[in-house]
Amino acid sequence: MFGAHLMRLLSHRGLSNQHPENTIAAFAAALALGFDGLETDVRLSADGEAILYHDRLSPTGQAVARLTRTELSHQAGYIVPTLNEALDAFPAAFWNIELKTPACMPNVTATIRDIQYKTPILLSSFCHHLIHEAANTLDVYCALLLSHRPASLNTLIEGAIHNPRLRTLVWDYDFLDPDFLLAASQLGFSHYVYGAKNQNEHDWCSEFGIDGLITDYPNMVGLARGD
Template identity: 25%
Template sequence: MTLIFAHRGYSVSYPENTMKAFREAEKVGAEGLEIDVQLSKDGQVVVIHDEKVDRTTNGKGFVKDLTYKELRNLDASYENKTFLKKERIPSLEEVLEWLTSNEIICNIELKNGIFPYEGMEEKIVELVRRYGLSDRIIFSSFNHYSIIYCYRLAPEIEIAPLIVEGLYMPWVYAKSIRAKSIQPKYIAAPNEVIIKSMENGIDVRPYTVNKEAEMRRLFDVGCSGFITDDPAKAIRIRKQYKK
């Protein structure tokens, strides 16, 4: 079965990277979540995509320049006036604690391509182990040095390089860094690459797949999974295929 990963949660309908978006993704039946992590000024692992808070909250400035308390005071649902209470930027710990109550797989993307966030790998490995979730976590990043370091710290936790352009024989590269999967941009994942990677024991989870035609292509080829802003749509289409 092609697994559905909710990109920053059910982000087409709810504020991205919030507990609300994660819970709603679970409700519609997504098997996985894709979340992004960075470090606050005082070293807390927080769940937010952009290096700045400006786009997704009512605040301004870089995540790295704000304390955890300052980040928690921001409203991540400020653009949605129908919300009765404000959604906060979650800590990774809050997400992991919630994951212990369900069976969801969580892809944690390390957002350390622009700012290095020294010590982030150690912090997330320690948290994942503390909550006993090593078998349900995937570490991904465009910073492949970072996930290779994660593998060295915690070889029991899966790593998946994010790939933005066509990579020649990506299954060979994946095996060379001990990755069990790859996460290419969907346009960099033609059918033959998906099939060959899977034949070589490497799972493929393209991102960010929102168009029905692309979803159907991936279902048709039996892709391992994909990452989408609209998990409800993906699950609705998947139901039309035989298990």
């Protein structure tokens, strides 16, 4: 049951059952409901803005990278926020910022460098080389995103074990392996999980001792549903 283990609860792209995902309104609603922090996605727009948008393509099928922020906002039907705007709006929130593409790295690095000592941040990506770079240049926590079960622990943490900022793994629930997680924990790694779908899966994360849960389901983590 929730409460038996101190696990950080992050809202996946904000409270998207009430507001468009990855928007200021969705983030505000999630924090008001009681989430500890927020997960969001960063891409680079055609006009060089670090924007919060998950999908590679716009609603009309165009590449987000080829659209300006204004053009994407018109297609999406809402104002797509920038990373700067979101961090300015909620400086005390814990942020899990996912880098979606290498193109956004310079902009995101510059933004985070300005606020890294006052806003708690976990920077993550499936592009692991970006995270290794970030861990060497920024003073924030960094995480490797995983949607597979690595062949071995050594192949996963090679290059990370000597960097104290790179001590977090963010797992897709489908690929959780308790023995693997325990072995990584013994080496000092923390574990966050996304993709839990039902109550049993959410409860397992809490009972196992996962450090952070990124969820779309506030009612499954002891928060109000928010419908």
